Amino acid sequence: MTRTVTLGNLKIGSKYPVRIKGMLKTPYQDIKGLIAEAKSLEKEGVEALRIAVREETDAKIAKVLKKEIKVPIVADIHFHYKIALAAIGNGFDGIRLNPLNIRKADEVRQVAKEAKMRKIPIRVGVNSGGFKKDFSSPRIFARQMVNSVGRYLRILEKEKFFDIMVSLKGSDAASTIIANELFSKEFDYPLHLGITATGSFLNGIVKSSIGLGGLLSKGIGNVIRVSLTAPSFWEIRVAKYILQALNLRKYGPEIVSCPTCSRCEVKLIDIVEKFNKELENSGLSAPIRIALMGCVVNGPGEAYQADIGAAFGKKKAVIFRKGKILRQSDENNIIKDLLEEARRIWI
Numbered sequence: 001m002t003r004t005v006t007l008g009n010l011k012i013g014s015k016y017p018v019r020i021k022g023m024l025k026t027p028y029q030d031i032k033g034l035i036a037e038a039k040s041l042e043k044e045g046v047e048a049l050r051i052a053v054r055e056e057t058d059a060k061i062a063k064v065l066k067k068e069i070k071v072p073i074v075a076d077i078h079f080h081y082k083i084a085l086a087a088i089g090n091g092f093d094g095i096r097l098n099p100l101n102i103r104k105a106d107e108v109r110q111v112a113k114e115a116k117m118r119k120i121p122i123r124v125g126v127n128s129g130g131f132k133k134d135f136s137s138p139r140i141f142a143r144q145m146v147n148s149v150g151r152y153l154r155i156l157e158k159e160k161f162f163d164i165m166v167s168l169k170g171s172d173a174a175s176t177i178i179a180n181e182l183f184s185k186e187f188d189y190p191l192h193l194g195i196t197a198t199g200s201f202l203n204g205i206v207k208s209s210i211g212l213g214g215l216l217s218k219g220i221g222n223v224i225r226v227s228l229t230a231p232s233f234w235e236i237r238v239a240k241y242i243l244q245a246l247n248l249r250k251y252g253p254e255i256v257s258c259p260t261c262s263r264c265e266v267k268l269i270d271i272v273e274k275f276n277k278e279l280e281n282s283g284l285s286a287p288i289r290i291a292l293m294g295c296v297v298n299g300p301g302e303a304y305q306a307d308i309g310a311a312f313g314k315k316k317a318v319i320f321r322k323g324k325i326l327r328q329s330d331e332n333n334i335i336k337d338l339l340e341e342a343r344r345i346w347i
């Protein structure tokens with residue numbers, strides 16, 4: 001069990017669902033773009049948004065964003081505690097401090113006092129990028145991250161400040177998993193999970209799924225932030241897929257499809273791709289499983305376990321619902337027919 005922390009209108013901790021956090025990527029010069037990105041991520045399902053606050057004057061963005069979006073916003077602060085004070089003063093719902101570059105106890109205490117007065121939480125977040133020490137094994141590095149955060153927590157706790165979240169991010173899944181496991185055995189602060197600097201798009205998805213998914217499957221982690229070298233909406237989408245794959249949250253319909261093999265006599269890869277696009281615009285929001293299977297070997301079985309599904313034969317398809325055949329279709333009409341049946345039942 002972890003403590004509960006309140007970030008704006010959001011409760012975070014083990015009593016609550018795992019939350020999705022995102023980060024804005026638009027440069028500060030483009031305020032309209034920043035607002036549009038924030039709105040689109042909110043629509044995508046993000047529950048808290050972080051933005052880099054590079055200098056004190058940047059902190060004014062809080063007022064602009066708060067007029068446009070409802071989700072809480074968090075200022076990402078590095079190097080100078082006065083930027084943190086400016087962020088708090090301008091109305092951010094939370095701040096992230098990096099113990100590796102805002103280190104002086106007296107400065108940390110000033111930030112904690114101000115945050116306490118305004119009732120906002122602080123995330124203490126370390127990333128592998130800030131360390132110049134021993135990376136010889138994931139375990140040694142993980143222990144360094146936990147020790148570094150632990151020293152910082154003692155400064156905050158001495159100020160009787162406990163509205164704390166913590167993140168320990170390596171650029172690989174192994175050190176991230178070990179660090180978060182170690183931390184969760186020693187502390188009860190909510191954990192924000194993420195892997196930093198994940199690499200190319202596909203590599204980033206794999207690392208995030210293994211690292212975040214591995215921890216979440218053990219009950220560790222209260223907020224996730226997927227980091228990808230890609231447009232920010234992908235980070236929210238992948239986070240939703242991770243939570244849905246673990247049955248931790250439900251975000252609308254899920255497609256179950258086979259990988260195809262030499263038995264398959266239709267272009268299933270194309271069909272699934274097109275079906276997925278149509279599904280996104282279909283208005284179907286029920287958390288149902290829809291199966292699309294290449295042949296009758298596993299098709300009827302998967303379709304039976306799903307809420308609705310189709311199995312293909314030679315150019316033909318049969319639509320099932322819980323073992324019963326609803327109708328016949330074919331390769332050209334299956335997308336339309338399957339959506340029609342799903343809509344008829346769930347809308």
Ligand code: SF4
Pocket residue numbers: 258259260261262263264293294295296297298299
């Ligand atoms: S369902 Fe049929 S086509 Fe798909 S992988 Fe299995 S055997 Fe192959």
